[in-house]
Amino acid sequence: PWRTEAQGHLTVDENGDPKTDYSRWRLKDDHGRQTWHYLEIDEENDAWPQTVADKYHLGLPTDLPDLPEATTPLQAAENGLSFFSHLQLEPGNWACEYGGPMFLLPGIIITYYVTNTPIPPEYAIEIRRYLFHRQHPVDGGWGLHIEAHSSVFGTAMNYVTLRLLGVSEEDARMVKARGLLHGFGGAIYGPHWAKFWLSVLGVMDWDCVNPVPPELWLLPDWVPFAPWRWWIHMRQVFLPMSYLWSKKFTHPLDPLTKQIREELYTQPYDSIDFAAHRSSISDTDNYYPKTWILNTANWFLVKLWNPYIRPSFVTKRAEDWTWELIRMEDENTDYAGLGPVNNPMNMVACYLHDGPDSYSVRRHRERLNDYMWVKHEGMLANGTNGVQIWDTAFITQAIVVAGFADDPKWRPMLTKALEFFDDHQIRENVPDQEKCYRQHRKGAWPFSTKTQGYVVTDCTAEGLRSTIQLQEMHGYPRMISADRLKDAVDCLLIMQNPSGGFSEYENARGSEKLEMLNAAEVFGGIMVSHDYPECTTATVTALSLFSKFYPDYRSDEIQAVKEKAVRYIKRVQRADGSWYGSWGICFTYAALFALESLTSIGETYATSDYSRRGCEFLLSKQKEDGGWGESYLSSERHVYVQHQNSQVVQTAWACLALMEAEYPNKEPIRKGIKLIMSRQQANGEWLQEAIEGVFNQSCMISYPNYKLYWPIRALGLYAKTFGNEDIF
Numbered sequence: 001p002w003r004t005e006a007q008g009h010l011t012v013d014e015n016g017d018p019k020t021d022y023s024r025w026r027l028k029d030d031h032g033r034q035t036w037h038y039l040e041i042d043e044e045n046d047a048w049p050q051t052v053a054d055k056y057h058l059g060l061p062t063d064l065p066d067l068p069e070a071t072t073p074l075q076a077a078e079n080g081l082s083f084f085s086h087l088q089l090e091p092g093n094w095a096c097e098y099g100g101p102m103f104l105l106p107g108i109i110i111t112y113y114v115t116n117t118p119i120p121p122e123y124a125i126e127i128r129r130y131l132f133h134r135q136h137p138v139d140g141g142w143g144l145h146i147e148a149h150s151s152v153f154g155t156a157m158n159y160v161t162l163r164l165l166g167v168s169e170e171d172a173r174m175v176k177a178r179g180l181l182h183g184f185g186g187a188i189y190g191p192h193w194a195k196f197w198l199s200v201l202g203v204m205d206w207d208c209v210n211p212v213p214p215e216l217w218l219l220p221d222w223v224p225f226a227p228w229r230w231w232i233h234m235r236q237v238f239l240p241m242s243y244l245w246s247k248k249f250t251h252p253l254d255p256l257t258k259q260i261r262e263e264l265y266t267q268p269y270d271s272i273d274f275a276a277h278r279s280s281i282s283d284t285d286n287y288y289p290k291t292w293i294l295n296t297a298n299w300f301l302v303k304l305w306n307p308y309i310r311p312s313f314v315t316k317r318a319e320d321w322t323w324e325l326i327r328m329e330d331e332n333t334d335y336a337g338l339g340p341v342n343n344p345m346n347m348v349a350c351y352l353h354d355g356p357d358s359y360s361v362r363r364h365r366e367r368l369n370d371y372m373w374v375k376h377e378g379m380l381a382n383g384t385n386g387v388q389i390w391d392t393a394f395i396t397q398a399i400v401v402a403g404f405a406d407d408p409k410w411r412p413m414l415t416k417a418l419e420f421f422d423d424h425q426i427r428e429n430v431p432d433q434e435k436c437y438r439q440h441r442k443g444a445w446p447f448s449t450k451t452q453g454y455v456v457t458d459c460t461a462e463g464l465r466s467t468i469q470l471q472e473m474h475g476y477p478r479m480i481s482a483d484r485l486k487d488a489v490d491c492l493l494i495m496q497n498p499s500g501g502f503s504e505y506e507n508a509r510g511s512e513k514l515e516m517l518n519a520a521e522v523f524g525g526i527m528v529s530h531d532y533p534e535c536t537t538a539t540v541t542a543l544s545l546f547s548k549f550y551p552d553y554r555s556d557e558i559q560a561v562k563e564k565a566v567r568y569i570k571r572v573q574r575a576d577g578s579w580y581g582s583w584g585i586c587f588t589y590a591a592l593f594a595l596e597s598l599t600s601i602g603e604t605y606a607t608s609d610y611s612r613r614g615c616e617f618l619l620s621k622q623k624e625d626g627g628w629g630e631s632y633l634s635s636e637r638h639v640y641v642q643h644q645n646s647q648v649v650q651t652a653w654a655c656l657a658l659m660e661a662e663y664p665n666k667e668p669i670r671k672g673i674k675l676i677m678s679r680q681q682a683n684g685e686w687l688q689e690a691i692e693g694v695f696n697q698s699c700m701i702s703y704p705n706y707k708l709y710w711p712i713r714a715l716g717l718y719a720k721t722f723g724n725e726d727i728f
């Protein structure tokens with residue numbers, strides 16, 4: 001249905017696929033809203049020159065000069081910062097690719113297709129290239145994330161995406177992918193989300209999808225498993241899913257989808273008993289098997305509730321109420337949505353409810369672009385609409401820790417960063433926050449932008465910390481008033497859970513037992529907000545810093561919250577001295593935050609058994625070459641798994657953790673620092689190594705800026721702690 005070939009300027013890439021002209025792509029950053037633009041018209045292309053940041057993100061040569069060779073850590077940090085400073089964008093933030101998950105593009109492309117949204121040809125070309133670059137070279141499939149083994153979810157969804165983007169079923173790579181998929185038993189062995197999307201597209205029968213009843217939204221709030229108690233991402237995905245499931249929305253069959261129907265299974269489409277495969281799932285995908293409780297609930301819904309009981313007035317009320325909540329989510333985020341899974345689903349719901357040319361559909365169409373990213377391998381979907389506040393906070397802190405904040409050379413850059421914090425602090429709660437079950441957010445910082453607008457505890461903590469560092473400690477202009485800092489503190493204080501720990505988006509609202517209802521199969525720990533060591537420790541560290549400058553503000557409460565939080569942190573330390581990290585890989589990441597927070601309340605290697613055991617754990621994992629390297633398998637398996645190679649990012653985390661804990665022996669740290677310096681390039685940058693981040697235990701996600709600012713911070717702290725000696 002779409003034009004999939006751009007007008008001109010095309011070349012061919014190393015796989016023989018059409019490629020756009022990379023000198024025509026530009027990243028636009030409008031108050032933190034990041035979108036990519038392809039300038040096909042020469043005059044436009046000439047009028048808007050490519051910046052160093054554009055070139056860097058696209059993988060083009062940046063032509064930045066070689067810097068004087070660094071022999072001391074501080075010179076190395078300065079070189080790193082010189083490089084990184086070129087990547088700051090006009091509003092003051094830094095941008096980056098935020099890929100990793102391999103199930104985001106398919107949802108977006110299916111949404112384009114079923115809402116008859118024309119896909120820009122340059123998008124189609126680059127998405128195809130990206131997916132082929134990420135196809136597993138040996139078996140021809142795709143996995144849950146870029147480093148994962150092939151699975152039905154990854155293979156079926158990305159295969160379909162390529163077909164929708166105009167790739168022929170006879171392309172040798174597609175033949176191979178199909179062979180693998182058939183070897184797995186076909187798309188009927190995919191997880192719930194795959195079955196949902198394939199049914200929306202009309203290449204699977206809704207009978208194959210386990211129930212997603214919108215009626216659950218009608219349960220009174222006191223019911224222990226009512227959806228308002230679920231983890232926010234599950235809840236907000238379940239919401240449009242339940243609406244579309246209830247309506248059994250399906251794209252009308254067309255010649256292409258008719259063909260795809262015959263490609264995804266091992267037998268002719270019409271001969272498949274879809275209902276018999278509702279619960280089928282391939283071993284490759286089954287990270288978290290369905291529990292007997294969930295299976296029983298599904299049985300009840302399918303065999304009794306839907307055919308015999310489901311009263312139509314209840315269905316109608318449930319659909320109306322679900323729609324109302326979808327509308328509120330859209331309006332509260334200006335159609336950007338919480339993330340790249342619920343946003344396209346909401347768009348399909350708007351298409352169905354409001355019609356193809358409605359404002360809601362048009363606005364969603366524009367907003368989908370906020371999730372797209374172009375890199376040398378093509379175009380991908382980011383895990384959020386950016387990493388703006390998060391990266392900007394950590395680069396600020398790295399500069400401060402390294403002692404560069406007072407240097408006039410870096411002042412304009414940090415002033416811009418502060419402007420960004422000012423612009424993106426959330427100033428108001430959402431309208432009717434109780435009605436749509438939103439958390440108090442006034443004073444918070446989000447992970448990306450205020451448009452997305454969801455409070456995150458550790459993002460608020462890091463925003464607060466960075467602001468205090470600049471305004472209070474280094475005399476930057478007071479853009480954010482004391483009252484606004486106090487709003488941030490107020491916001492954090494109410495987010496402590498009874499356990500003492502902190503979750504990321506909301507207070508825990510439901511029991512951990514709700515995990516028994518996890519229907520997604522491919523993820524773990526997704527049903528409720530859990531306590532996280534990282535979120536808890538970041539909050540403690542930020543509150544400690546705040547109280548230094550505002551000792552009179554709610555001091556008793558802050559003290560009590562911190563003490564309770566520290567008891568939680570100590571309680572969840574494992575017998576071997578480690579903490580399981582949920583958002584970075586993995587034990588190394590958590591150690592950094594945990595040890596830093598213990599120091600912030602005065603517990604260090606010398607004075608605290610907890611800190612000492614945390615350090616010993618890290619030391620026991622140091623590699624021969626002086627570095628640290630932890631595999632993403634740690635996150636999946638919950639035990640430390642060494643990566644084959646040392647990683648710059650994890651080496652920086654481990655060195656920082658040891659230094660923050662005031663570990664007295666500099667030797668192991670010096671070795672780590674030396675490794676970091678040895679990997680630095682002549683222009684000051686570090687190169688991409690293994691993936692850094694994770695969510696839901698099983699899915700990895702990239703934080704490409706980590707390789708730049710964590711080393712800068714570690715090098716800077718080393719110079720401060722042990723002196724700026726010659727290491728090289």
Ligand code: LAN
Nearest residue numbers: 233237339341383384447456458504534583694695
């Ligand atoms: C993120 C990204 C940031 C991350 C940190 C701030 C690093 C963390 O400390 C708290 C949790 C948070 C905010 C987080 C939560 C889950 C997200 C939004 C993600 C990992 C990015 C992508 C992921 C989201 C759930 C992806 C969409 C997939 C679904 C299963 C809905």
